[in-house]
Amino acid sequence: MRLSIIIPVFNVEKYIGPCLESIYRQGLSDRDFEVIGVNDGSTDNSMKVVEEIRGHHDNIQIIHQNHDGPSVCRNAGIVMAKGDYVLFVDSDDLLMDNGLSMLLRKALETAADMVVADFMRQNDDEIISVYDAQLTDTHVVDKSGLDYYVEDYDPGVGSFIWRILYRRSFLNRHHIRLMPGVYYEDIPFLQECLLKAQRVIGIHLLYYIYRIRQRSCTY
Numbered sequence: 001m002r003l004s005i006i007i008p009v010f011n012v013e014k015y016i017g018p019c020l021e022s023i024y025r026q027g028l029s030d031r032d033f034e035v036i037g038v039n040d041g042s043t044d045n046s047m048k049v050v051e052e053i054r055g056h057h058d059n060i061q062i063i064h065q066n067h068d069g070p071s072v073c074r075n076a077g078i079v080m081a082k083g084d085y086v087l088f089v090d091s092d093d094l095l096m097d098n099g100l101s102m103l104l105r106k107a108l109e110t111a112a113d114m115v116v117a118d119f120m121r122q123n124d125d126e127i128i129s130v131y132d133a134q135l136t137d138t139h140v141v142d143k144s145g146l147d148y149y150v151e152d153y154d155p156g157v158g159s160f161i162w163r164i165l166y167r168r169s170f171l172n173r174h175h176i177r178l179m180p181g182v183y184y185e186d187i188p189f190l191q192e193c194l195l196k197a198q199r200v201i202g203i204h205l206l207y208y209i210y211r212i213r214q215r216s217c218t219y
Contacts, residue, residue: 008038012092074178123211
């Protein structure tokens, strides 16, 4: 198993379908990755949508829990994960077509602890049905996590954990998990990862669409 994709799910029946469908347009075989959907106590039809898509793919795993928040969801997903690398995806976001196969290839080639890619922000009115991932610059960053933290990490751009592939053995070796019960849980997790990573690769691959919506956790 090359990759585990972890998705917290809570009352996103409008968005979870397009999110999952975009994951299956990445140029990857279902044998190469697993999707771990963590139901965080949804009360709408979110899980019905997940189950419908699960009927067409045998690599979707589901965890059910109480409404404990995204950190607990992601931590549960890490425990269950079997992939060499872990990717966190928010249930209302989208992946651009075929980007993940390029990102995973770079991770496997370098065996980096973290591989960082690019994203764009869009609201519901701006999002179209299909995008192709783009390599916008051939320059590759290759340095230690500490050097990346000092020289490249920009909190103003956003401390988003979903733009990064993490080597699962790296997370487990350092016992890195998300902090439950706080907002902006991405920030302490990402900073701890950077400060402990031996090797970080940064590529200008535009592959992730961050959906801006007023009722999201961030807003």
